[in-house]
Amino acid sequence: MDDVVLDETDRRILHELTVDGRISVRALAEKVNVSRGHAYSRIERLREAGVLEGFTAVVNPLRSGLGTSAYVTLTVRQNSWRDLTERLRHVPEVKHMALVGGSDADVILLVRTTDNETLRRVVLDVLQGIPGVLTTHTLLIFEDLANRAFE
Amino acid sequence: MDDVVLDETDRRILHELTVDGRISVRALAEKVNVSRGHAYSRIERLREAGVLEGFTAVVNPLRSGLGTSAYVTLTVRQNSWRDLTERLRHVPEVKHMALVGGSDADVILLVRTTDNETLRRVVLDVLQGIPGVLTTHTLLIFEDLANRAFE
């Protein structure tokens, strides 16, 4: 997990893998104009450096049955972060979680559920039931317009 | 792009592909307990139904040189959505964008940049320079704690 300086080749490799996570190393090497062997060693280096964490499927939330999405901000009791984030990590509906500053919110969560009723339950019962959570504020998502979260 | 009902097998396939986007169809079929041929046809169906949109690399933003992240909320002039979201779509620093309700904000953006100075430029020059954007509010991310954006 050393620090790395990415050069143009690394960036192009990451770009191609981001565009198509299942591209063959052969095709990737051609696109980036390096040898296959070199492409393998670059990918290996990027993985070891922790830059490339893995590969995943891109699933459309709406079409996969997650009809309701929301950003939920939390204000939390001081010093409750460690336990709290550990609890939140185990809530499957929480898709992204970040500690933030610059506003009254301390934590922001991207939450996805099958429907509004379930969202209500997650917010009111699950989130507000976690010790340390003082208040919640829900921004219902009307439309998802871009998702390049891994680029 | 027909509507689909996902059964347990579909969900398990999607799960495995989310956990490892480069798993071989062979290994996937074994994990999910279906034949290879069947796994192929399921994946094909999920793709055609728009449930499975593709595959991508999971890149660590910090280690890939994106040291600063923030959620930026916007209030926007009514009826300016179409043009505005089109403009935002072309801002590479915008990683996720959603239209929201339930608060004073109309749009929320996940923005990632190399450093704070660049974030400042993106917010003050780029975002506030877009016609229709009335106000911005920045929540600086101190720590990214979960990223299951595509599950």
Added chain:
DNA sequence: TTTGAAAAATAATGACC
């Protein structure tokens, strides 16, 4: 860092229950 060779693994198809 490139190239080429070679073995092992995997993908993809089609024929048939």
Added chain:
DNA sequence: GGTCATTATTTTTCAAA
């Protein structure tokens, strides 16, 4: 849906330049 057989590709490693 599932199985099996077959062929085509790809991955991966390694030696050599």
